[in-house]
Structures are given as C-alpha cells and as structure tokens.
Amino acid sequence: MRQTCNSDGGVGSTENVQARGITLLSIFVDTPTAEPNPETKLLADFKTDTHLRKVYLAGREYLNKEGQTSVSPLIGKIMQQICTDPTLCPEYPSSFGLPEFTRRATELVLGRDCHAIVENRVLGVQTVGCTGAVRLGAELLKHWYNVSGVWCGPVYLSSPCDDSLAGIFEAAGIQDVRRYRYWDTEQRGVGVQKMMEDLEMAPEQSVIVLSASAHCPTGSDLSQKHWRLLTQLMVRCRFFPFFLLPAQGLCHGDFQQDAWPVRLCASLGMELLCAQSFSHSFGLYGERVGHLLCVLKQSSTLLAVQSQAEKQVRALWSRPSVRGARVVATVLSNPAHHVEWQEGVKSMVERGILVRERLREKLRLLGCPGSWDHLIQQGGLYCCTGLNVQQVEFLEKRRHIYLHPNGCLNPQFCLAAPPGSLQRRHTPKLAVWLCLSTHRIIRVSCLRSPLPSL
C-alpha cells in the first residue's frame, strides 16, 4: 500500500519520482513559450519601465473624468437590485443565454420593426464578450456555411484590425484568412478605392469582416455613400458580411447611426452575422457581455441553424455567464432606464470628442507639421495618429509614451487622473508632452524622408 503524500519531500516529490525511475522529462517539454500577444507585451514593457512620467495610451477601455473605468450609478443600482432579488434563482441558463437579453440586443442593432425580425429569420445568441461572438460565428461558418460546397474560406479582415481576429478564425479551423487594405497612411483615413479594389478580387462566398462603426484600431469608418457602394459590391459578388459592433452608440452618440451599415444590409435581404459587445457601453468589461446576431434569408432555415449554434456553444463554453447580461437586459427593457443609459453614453461620446479636439488644437498651436483633422473625424474608442513605426518607437523608447505599434491610441487615456492612481499618472501636461514628441519626431523624420502629403 503506497503512502499518501507528506510535505517534506514525500512520495510525490521530485526526489522520490526520480528514485522510482520515472523519467523526469516532462510531457510538455516540447511546448514552446508562446509569443506574447502585442498588447500584453506592450503593457508588460510599460509596467517594467521605471520612468516617472511614463504614459500608457493603448488601453482598451473607456475612462471617466477621473481616468478610471466605472459603471454609472444606474448600473450600480441595478446590480444591487439583482443581488437582493429573491426571485432570481441559480439555474443553468440556456445555451443561447437570457432570452430577454438576446431579444433586446437584437432589437438594438436591427431596430424593432426590422423585416428580418418580423419574418422570424433572426437568431440571437448571448456570448462571452465580442471575442466569444466572433468565435461562435466563425465556428458556425466553418461547419455550416454552404454545406454542400465544403466552404473553408477565405475570410477577409481589414488592414489593420484587432490583432486577435485572425487567430480566432484560425482556431475555428478556417486557415484561409486574407486582408483588404483599409487604413490609408497618406490620406489618414479609409482608402476606399484600394479597399474596393481588393474586394473585387475576392472569390465568391468570401466572408468579409467589417466594422459597422468605430473601427478598431483606427477609429476611421466608411461614409454612408461608401457603405452603399460596398453593399452593392457584396451583393454582386455574393459575399457574406460579418459585422463587428463592439461599441454601438459610442461612435456618434446615436445607436441607429452606429448600426446603420448592418441595418442597410438587412434591409437589402442579405444574410449576415454581427458580433456585439456591451463592455464599453455599460462599463461591464469584466462581465463579458457579448451577442452574436445571425440574419438569415429564409425563416425555414432558422430552427436548423439555431440547433447547430446550440451544439457549437455546448462544445465551447456550454452556457454563458448571466450576471452582466441580466443588467443589460434590465436596462434595455425599461424605457426610463434605457433613456438614462443612452444619455450616459452620449456624454461619454461628448467627452471623447472634447479630448480629441483638445489634442488636435494643441498640435495645431505647436505648429506640428501635417494635418490633424483626422483625429476629430474618427470616432469611438480609438484614434489613429498616422505616426509610422519609427515614430511610435521613438515615443516609446525616448519619451516613455506607449502607443500601439500601428500608431493608434485611446485618447481617453490622456485624461487627468487623481494623484496616486495606478499607472495612469496623467497630468494635463501629458497632451503637451505628446504634442511635443509628435512634433519633434515628425521634424526628425522629415530630415530623413519626405513630408506626408496633406
């Protein structure tokens, strides 16, 4: 009878294992260290940077006036209510999540009187954040898109895009992931012509991942005119649009406008997927409240697609976590709460615009070369400065200001914060620092290469 373990080098310890002739070579010995994802690496570099005035501008969250993430008093109150509600019981939710949540999330994107909803050809699934929604959508496409044709791609992503997107499709088994040109460095905006050129070359039945509004990471979106042209192209080439809508309401302060491209496609009778997140608009990052919307051409396919979606969810996470979705559903189903929440979102947008304007103004006052109008033309969480790789590196290494390698930043992180707050020791001088640095680098780089055209 073998001994049970004890704490001083007993039976299970390394010495004893060796003594019993068990190989000490781990079964994981061939597992390499993974390359850290760029965002993790950037944050890690920032954390180990000992410079007193270091600043991190690549955060993923919306910040309040104090430079912190927070939930509104309304959300806080609803969380309290939920906590003390005796009628709520700890049951397994369905794999699709809370019905009230999926219903409201669907209506928020498509509009309550959307034909697709009325004709019962819309599927909504609560997911673990936007990532979960994209992953579920990818699994659905991989397994069930054009079954008889054995579809396996391609999926087109914008260049640049969120750095996890390609990996999500690959993890779902879709290896053929390509890019279409999106951000135009010279124009400092969307290069629509190049985008259309690339998509014209795409094979039929390609899945095109599109940002409905507040493009990550550039903040630059298509105009309505360009959306119309794009949808014509998609219909003609039989493309399948997969929309990303992580911050509805936070781009223009208008929920309809932010979802307009999705509504346009739905009104044209297209099939589409749309991955939504409520992290930003509710400040509920930790709760992972996401939603996958699927609009089908025919209601006759709904039950079958729904049943297959359930199977996919079962094998991914079985069912989603409920708390965050309950909060969102409570707000969205109560007219008074809904209005209060929308007002809150609008003021977040206004604050965002203010910060962008201040930044642009300071750059103008400092006589920074180039045009900086794109800073206020962009919307949502991110903005793309247009700085190149060398300039971004200069900012990081010489000025301890951390941006995404592609020159994008979250302007909210420029806000003032109370003294002593962790990591976000921003002062009103930050904007000046940023401007000076930008100004200096552009000057420096001007010596080496031609000025960017205005």
Add this chain to the structure above:
Amino acid sequence: MSLFGEVPQATPVAVFKLSNDFKDDPNPMKVNLGVGAYRTDEGQPWVLPVVKKVEKLIVADNRLNHEYLPILGLPEFRSSASKIALGEDSPAIQENRVGAVQCLGGTGALKMGAEFLRRWYNGNDNMKTPVYVSAPTWENHNSVFANAGFKDVRPYKYWDAEKRGLDLAGFLGDLETAPKHSIFVLHACAHNPTGTDPTHVEWMQVAEVMERRKLFVFFDSAYQGFASGCLDKDAWAVRYFVTQGFEMFCAQSFSKNFGLYNERVGNLTIVARDADNVRRVLSQMEKIVRVTWSNPPSQGARLVAITLNTAELFAEWKDNVKTMADRVLLMRASLQAKLQALGTPGTWDHITQQIGMFSFTGLNPKQVEYMIKERSIYLMASGRINMCGLTTKNIDYVAKSIHETVVNVQ
C-alpha cells in the same frame, strides 16, 4: 438562396429535451429526475447562504471595479481553486509546479485542456491521438474533444450493466491495450452518469497501468464535496495521482458545489514536472483563451476566491456543501428502503452504494419510457436519475412508480 439552406437540424441535446418535455407536461404529479442541478426538499434551486453573503460583500465593495480580468483569470481564484483540488500541502504546489487557467465552467476547462493537447501534446497538431472517455460518460465529453480537433474519441469500458457496478477488468484491459500516450478522461469522483467510482485500491491499479503505458491523465472534477460531503475525500484520486508523480490536467467546476450554475466558474489545474514547464504551458493557454473568450467573466470567480480565502466563509461553505450532500444521501437511503419495503424485484443496493448526484437505476429504455409516459417521471433513457429531484413529498410516488414499472414492463 440562403447559404445556410442545407443546414440539417441537429439532434437535440437529450437532457435539454427532457427538461422541455417536463415543462410542457400538465400532470401535477410530475417529477423531474433528469436535471443536473441541486434541488432542495421543496424542489427548488438553492442559493447557498454563503453565496448570498459574499454577493452582498462584493456589491458593497467600492474598490472592486469591472475591468477585464487577466486572460488567464483572477489570480487568487486560480490558486485557491487548485488548492481545493490538490490539497493545501500538495507536493506539487510546494514545488511550484502547478498552474491554472480560469475557465467558463467545467466545459470551458475541458475545452481549454483539449485545445492545448491537440496543439502541443504527442507531437504538434496531432489530431490522431486517441482520446478515451468512459462508457457511459457525460455526453458533452465527446463533443468537446471532437470539436477541439481530435479525430479519434473512443469509449473505455467502465459500467457493467449486469452486475450494476464498475467493470474493472474491462477498464484495466482498455488501459493496457490503448496506444501509448492516449488521453484518458477520468471522473475524479461521483461518476456521471453511473455514480459508481473506483475504490482506492482500484484507482491504484488504474494509476499503475497509466504510468507504465504513458497515458495522459485528464481528470474531470465537477462534484468535489458533493459526493461524500467531504472535499478531501472526494479529491483522493486526483491527489493520489499527484503523489505518484503524474503530470496531468484537472478540469474543475464550481457550478454544483457553489450552486453557481449561471456564473460559469471553472478552473483548469495543470500539474507539470517543474515551474518552467508550467510557464510555457500557461503561455500557450493564454493564446488559446485569447481566441475563445479573451478574458473570463469576473463575478463567479471573485465570489469563489473570497469564499475560499476567508476562513469563516470557507468553513461556512464546507457546511453548505455538506448540507447538499447529506440531503442526497438521505434520498438514496429512503429510496432504497422504500423499494425494499415494496418488494420490488431485483436488488437495489446500488442506489446507496453509488455516490454523488446521479444514480444508474438499471431501468431499461422501455421501462424509462413507461415512467415518462405513464407516470410523468422524467429520467434519462440510460436509466440515470438525479437524486436531487427526489423530495420527501414525491419519494413515495417515485418508489411506487419504479415498482410498478419493474413489475409490468420488461
């Protein structure tokens, strides 16, 4: 033409269908013995008192924010959850060779483990490594491993229907003949759906073969504390394997033992040869998490972490768990006693010998159908019942129904 036009209807998940049929049944005497969740003697779900307490603490705590958790989850949750499985004084923990990933429930933990193994175990991207799951097993085991890319998911002998117990010879036989490095999914305790666990001696025999044949140990631990009422007792198998020097994965769920079904609290515990291996494995796990759910949800993990790391709350939780386990034991004893008193043909000792939430009654599919159609008592086609569906109010009805079924239907 819809490009989803040819999507076939998936076969419904059996346990969901059963629940739906139960809901639609108008018979006031109906009993749901299919659900996989705890119910009180009033037939209601139970919010553990300690959970209510901690929820209030969380809501009242202004310092807690709603930011993203780290990709691998809440650190204090991960470490305390692993301690629960491995024991405070585990040599593996002391030698700093344990890692963990917070996941979406037990399913999420299995998923992460499966995705990692498919990518990095037994060669790179080797989808041919056989994955063995018990016959029978929780049906989602098959889906999770198949969807992770494994092409060869097979059963290993486990349940002996004739003797209504463990088929040890069959189990050991399959271990001996499995290709080396095959992955075996083992139920840590309270086997689902049979409720039949190997004894300590039997576990030792299993471990001996697995060590010799270099088979990968993947524990599924969804019922720790719930089986015997004692956390340490229920973790005996997992801890024994650690003392034998195994590297392993252990997928833990806190859905049942915390009653946190809807917050999806799970943990994948990783035991490796040393800290460097753990570090590399976790770095790859991060990549996998990033493309599945990016960051896990915070609420449930926070709740469990606070409970496990606060002495009084921990004691209260253990007590709550024992309450649930005791009720199950009581229902087992009552059912067995009633069936014996009725003189129901056959032996019914297995009801008290089996452990955990479930019992494999031994009723055949025809008998199950009779129970459902004629008596409105809902159980799985396998004959599995959830003891938590029994209450002092319905146990007479259920016992009589089983009796009637066994007598009239063969």
